[in-house]
Amino acid sequence: MSFSEFNALYVWGWPFIILLFILGLTITVVFGGIQFKYFFTSWKYVLFPPKVTCDTLCPENQTISPLQAFLGMISASLGNGSLAGMAVAMHSGGPGAGFWLLVFGLLAMPMRFLEVLAASVFTIETEHGRRGGPMVYLARVFGGSWLPYAYAGACLLYCLFAAGSMQGNSMATGLTAATGINEISVALMLLLFLAYAFFGGSQRIIKLSETLAPLKVGLFMLATGAVLITFAPNFLPALKLIVTSAFSTTAVAGGFAGHIMQRAISLGASRIFLATEAGGGTAAIMFGATGGTNPRENSIMSMALVFTTxxxxxxxxxxxxxxxxxxxxxxxxxxxxxTYATVFGRLGSAVALVLSIMFGLGVLVGYAFIGRECWLFLTRGKIGEWGFMLLYSAMAAFGALGDTSFVFAFVDLSQAAIILINLYGLVYLMPSLKRVWNELNA
Incomplete structure (x- = not known):
């Protein structure tokens, strides 16, 4: 049994999928269908965000809004998990995985809402400024003496593999296929880019995230929109195939022999949680760095992240x-x-390559901040940021040289760990968060 098959059957098997479904549904009910009730409000906060005073993330006399956290998470979540990851899900789970992606995406929104609410409500003062996030609110639950460290360790591994290795792997695969550049050259280029990002400190990381996020979303919309418009007559047949395949208990036609309904559900669920990061607490770390201001606006706005992805x-x-x-x-x-070549011809490889690079670099930059926070928490600053810089850069280079299936399989494993730890804390704190939410809306 391969590593990826083990993940699909046991890590992302029926028990875990059912647990995510129940938790997402429970949060939806407890908070009155929050993802539907405040859908348009979330976009209002994205377009017209409230301003807050900046903390250590930027110089004095400069302002920062939750929009920076939003753009940072767009940069971190919209990566090759949304491109190459969907291609892997299609190859392994068939078109039906797309249906379950939508279902679990709707249930991921309230999870994102709850974790950002917790990160904005439960904050502490640190030497790096006021902070919230899983390492803070997990200290308030049963097992709080060790859970924050378990989460930070698992999240650090997730950052190293999901951001470093997976993005490096996807970019190297694309560059090698399109240009013939060998993987070692790609690894060296990634090391140079990360050195540029890290030596500028957290401020440069935030600025790079803000720049990359709108650029890659705009390019994706133009390129993918062109393909969808070109094949518009196939829209309804494609939808029918996605829906029927989602409930099929027989092999999907054309190269998918042996893949059944569980595989489609497993891949749909794991890939949407990988792409959106919902429930894993990474967005809580990013929004927690805003200093705990505007918890109502932050939590509502964060749901737009899930929908976008x-x-x-x-x-x-x-x-x-x-x-x-x-x-x-x-x-x-x-x-x-x-797929892009069906419309753009020989330029299709270039389009996909540019998207892969922009998406990959955006995630590398976004997760540099998240991983840095976990590293500082675990080491308590005794091992400087240089230690994380070296480790993170090495994992990106390793991903460029590694095997695709192994990289994605380890991402699934580490992701399941942070989701389990984080959701345990959120469920424990849900009564308190519900009272806070009622007070915020009073």
């Missing part, structure tokens, strides 16, 4: 099925390239 991921599934490349036997970045 969910829309990107489902568009990828539509693009694969509408263009007919879904059963080509390709996976990861090569499948993305072949």
């Amino acid at each position: 969910q829309l990107v991921c489902f568009c990828m599934f539509l693009m694969f099925t509408m263009s007919g490349t879904w059963n080509s036997g390709l996976t990861s970045t090569p499948l993305v390239m072949s």
